[in-house]
Amino acid sequence: MMATIAAHFLKADVFSMLVWVMKKNESGRAFYKRLGGKYIDHRQSRFGNVTVKDEAYEWLDITTLVRHQN
Template sequence: MISLEIRKATEEDVLGIARVYVDGWKTTYRGLVPEDYLDGLSYEEAEQKWLNFLNAENEPFMYIAIREEDNIIGFVAGKSIDDENFGGELYALYLLEECRGLGVGRQLFSAIAKHFKEIGITSIMVWVMEQNKYGLGFYESMGGKEYFRRKSEFGGMTVDDVAYGWKDVSVLCIQEE
């Protein structure tokens, strides 16, 4: 794992989060959704999306990963949900492409799992595009089990989504060394 700081995000971090989100979409979903959809993503719209997320209902929260020079290299977002099977949703987890496979995603996932546990949410789920083999592999490696399926649309293209879930978030909490 690389050396970095993980901390709760604030509104001041949203521009950096927007950059990771847009850049992450453009590298992760190239070839999986229409090119014009990806080309139409903007930092400004993403910044507004994440500001709105932080100020929404359902107790939303975000954590960021920061490497040297205060550069945000990844983030994770979560919220409580009203679902009979799960109490929380891992809403998003994005990393810059060059930071994948270094343990950053695991550290961010652990931070959000600890947050869920602290607020009394013991089970969580995440939706993943089925064509996103990297994402599916990551959540499977974290012990996620497939629970549901749905269809989503991006730029006029329908894609299949898979919901992975964890009935006990404590299994995701990495102990500090």
């Protein structure tokens, strides 16, 4: 799925990407790290009455995501 998104972005001349993932989502964070995402920031988000901690992962060159699929 990440490779498909990256390929779509590349066709639109978008070459970098950032995703936010909940800090408690350890498997999600590990997934993005395995795909080469670099931790860059954190924040708090609110969902109704619940506050959660998020982390941001970025790819400055999303061609690595497309190559990762092959």
